[in-house]
Amino acid sequence: MNWLNQSASETQITHKRRLWLYAFAVAVMLFLLAPTVIVMPMSFSQSQYLEFPPREWSLRWYEHYFSSPAWMLATATSLKAGFLTMLVATPLGTMAAYGLYASSMRAAGTIFLILVTPIIVPVILVAIGVFYVYAKIGMVNTLSGLVLAHSILAIPLVVVIVSSALKSFDLNQEMVARSLGANRFKAFALVTLPQIKFSVITGALFSFLTSFDEVIIAMFVSGAQNSTLTRNMFNALRDQIDPTIASISTVMIVVSSALLAATQLMGRGRKS
Amino acid sequence: MSAAAKPHARELKSDARRERLALLGLCSPALALILVIMVIPVGWLFWLSFIGESGDFSLENYARMIDNKSYFRIFRTTFEVSVLTTAICVLIGYPLAYFLAHLPQRMANLCMIAVLLPFWTSLLVRTYAWLVLLQRKGLVNDWAIGLGLWDEPLKLVHNLSGTLIGMVHIMLPFLVLPVYGSMRAIDRDYVKAAANLGATPTQAFWQVFAPLSLPGVLAGSLIVFVLCLGFFVTPAVLGGGKVVMVSMQIANNIELFFNWGAASALGVVLLAATFAVLYAASRIVKFDQIIGGGHGGS
Numbered sequence: 234m235n236w237l238n239q240s241a242s243e244t245q246i247t248h249k250r251r252l253w254l255y256a257f258a259v260a261v262m263l264f265l266l267a268p269t270v271i272v273m274p275m276s277f278s279q280s281q282y283l284e285f286p287p288r289e290w291s292l293r294w295y296e297h298y299f300s301s302p303a304w305m306l307a308t309a310t311s312l313k314a315g316f317l318t319m320l321v322a323t324p325l326g327t328m329a330a331y332g333l334y335a336s337s338m339r340a341a342g343t344i345f346l347i348l349v350t351p352i353i354v355p356v357i358l359v360a361i362g363v364f365y366v367y368a369k370i371g372m373v374n375t376l377s378g379l380v381l382a383h384s385i386l387a388i389p390l391v392v393v394i395v396s397s398a399l400k401s402f403d404l405n406q407e408m409v410a411r412s413l414g415a416n417r418f419k420a421f422a423l424v425t426l427p428q429i430k431f432s433v434i435t436g437a438l439f440s441f442l443t444s445f446d447e448v449i450i451a452m453f454v455s456g457a458q459n460s461t462l463t464r465n466m467f468n469a470l471r472d473q474i475d476p477t478i479a480s481i482s483t484v485m486i487v488v489s490s491a492l493l494a495a496t497q498l499m500g501r502g503r504k505s
Numbered sequence: 506m507s508a509a510a511k512p513h514a515r516e517l518k519s520d521a522r523r524e525r526l527a528l529l530g531l532c533s534p535a536l537a538l539i540l541v542i543m544v545i546p547v548g549w550l551f552w553l554s555f556i557g558e559s560g561d562f563s564l565e566n567y568a569r570m571i572d573n574k575s576y577f578r579i580f581r582t583t584f585e586v587s588v589l590t591t592a593i594c595v596l597i598g599y600p601l602a603y604f605l606a607h608l609p610q611r612m613a614n615l616c617m618i619a620v621l622l623p624f625w626t627s628l629l630v631r632t633y634a635w636l637v638l639l640q641r642k643g644l645v646n647d648w649a650i651g652l653g654l655w656d657e658p659l660k661l662v663h664n665l666s667g668t669l670i671g672m673v674h675i676m677l678p679f680l681v682l683p684v685y686g687s688m689r690a691i692d693r694d695y696v697k698a699a700a701n702l703g704a705t706p707t708q709a710f711w712q713v714f715a716p717l718s719l720p721g722v723l724a725g726s727l728i729v730f731v732l733c734l735g736f737f738v739t740p741a742v743l744g745g746g747k748v749v750m751v752s753m754q755i756a757n758n759i760e761l762f763f764n765w766g767a768a769s770a771l772g773v774v775l776l777a778a779t780f781a782v783l784y785a786a787s788r789i790v791k792f793d794q795i796i797g798g799g800h801g802g803s
Binding site: 241242243244246250254255257258261262264265266267268269271272275282283285321325326328329331332333335336337338340341344347348350351353354355356357358359360361362363364365366381382384385388392442445446448449452453463466467470471474478479482485486489490492493 | 525526528529530531532534535536538539542543545546547549550553597598600601603604605607616618619620621622623625626627628629630631632633634635636637638640642644674677678693694696697699700704705706709710731734735737738741742752755756759765768769772775776779780783
């Protein structure tokens with residue numbers, strides 16, 4: 234084993250003396266991956282009790298999910314809420330990030346902090362606060378109310394992601410475009426936007442997932458025919474371990490992995 | 506000439522100022538939304554927390570928190586769970602980040618999937634997965650008994666240990682990403698120089714590498730700790746009612762007792778505690794490091 238005695242870093246430590254670190258790191262990575270990976274095969278079990286590996290395979294729990302009107306309605310609500318949140322948060326967040334960067338005023342730092350506070354404020358506070366206000370104006374259980382509340386959580390993510398992309402962007406390029414006759418908006422759309430496109434799309438995906446995964450606000454302000462998927466899952470979890478949830482979870486894992494893979498592939502295309 | 510140039514310059518300056526203000530105005534829709542949906546409702550809760558049962562101004566909601574032992578216990582649980590989760594995350598996340606930072610970039614990106622995939626997977630799905638794995642007849646008990654680690658099925662879920670396992674799993678990426686980012690930014694020539702000057706690998710690590718990676722660790726643990734303070738879903742599902750965090754008590758006060766005053770007062774204290782932690786930390790770490798650090802690795 235020649236490799237074992239080779240130097241592993243700038244200090245002369247050998248790979249052999251580092252083996253414990255490698256083993257530990259692999260164990261932690263398994264800890265991170267295992268739960269999501271193991272739930273997937275379990276969802277194909279025939280049994281009422283979740284087993285791994287399943288003794289008998291079946292699509293029973295998927296049938297149950299896809300043929301249940303209640304679960305389908307909740308899925309549709311979640312998809313709608315996620316999509317609308319993306320449509321609200323992405324332009325608002327991108328505009329704000331661009332404004333902060335281009336204005337280069339001292340107030341920009343303070344405004345940035347205000348824009349990201351929703352990350353820090355415990356969600357339960359936003360949830361009951363919004364519930365209280367919505368109850369007064371009759372917006373509880375409406376899709377628009379849910380989307381507005383979710384947008385608050387998504388905007389900070391878009392602002393942070395787009396801001397960090399703008400940091401490496403030279404505004405003089407816009408000046409050039411404008412001196413050649415483009416107006417302000419055209420300069421942004423044709424010169425700046427294509428260069429920060431990747432971050433805007435990442436921000437949009439995060440907005441969608443933020444809304445799609447959100448439980449606490451949905452618990453308070455969504456209900457009846459506008460109850461979200463995660464709200465129903467959470468309520469089902471408190472009662473018993475229903476294998477249908479394993480199948481829903483698998484669908485959700487596949488969807489979010491596909492989104493992650495898509496952004497990674499796109500990211501490969503951009504300059505590193 | 507020069508007399509005409511001066512007002513011209515002033516006009517240009519005020520023009521530039523107006524334009525910068527207009528650009529700053531691009532923030533206003535986002536700010537307005539945050540004001541209406543977050544600041545006003547939370548401000549309303551602040552107001553409600555000072556209204557007693559009689560409908561007049563009173564401090565009874567806060568007095569209850571001091572008099573009632575159970576409230577004290579809830580705050581202590583929240584604090585303990587947050588500290589433990591943060592500590593475990595640092596203990597297992599730091600070596601992982603170190604390992605990743607020393608891999609060739611290509612390999613590191615591949616291994617990063619292990620950190621990013623959970624980050625992208627629904628929090629509820631991951632909590633559910635742990636519920637399934639840790640139950641009495643779950644996989645962890647089965648395998649541990651099969652391997653002879655313990656003889657009888659242990660009660661791993663619906664208690665503190667289940668809550669901690671789930672929370673560490675959810676919080677770990679928030680720690681690993683900034684730590685990894687700060688480690689990648691370290692100039693390895695420093696370590697080389699230390700080795701060259703006769704430091705053993707251990708000395709080089711503790712005296713050179715570790716201090717340089719400290720800002721990342723501080724930023725990561727701060728974000729983990731603050732997010733833990735307001736945690737709800739994971740302790741509610743994996744704690745089985747035995748681990749009651751402040752945010753769960755707030756929800757209970759509304760859902761079960763319709764007691765807005767009590768819930769609001771708890772919320773105000775939780776928010777104040779969160780801001781106090783952030784303020785204390787901002788004296789040590791720079792804010793843009795904390796916020797920017799979360800996506801340093803992606």
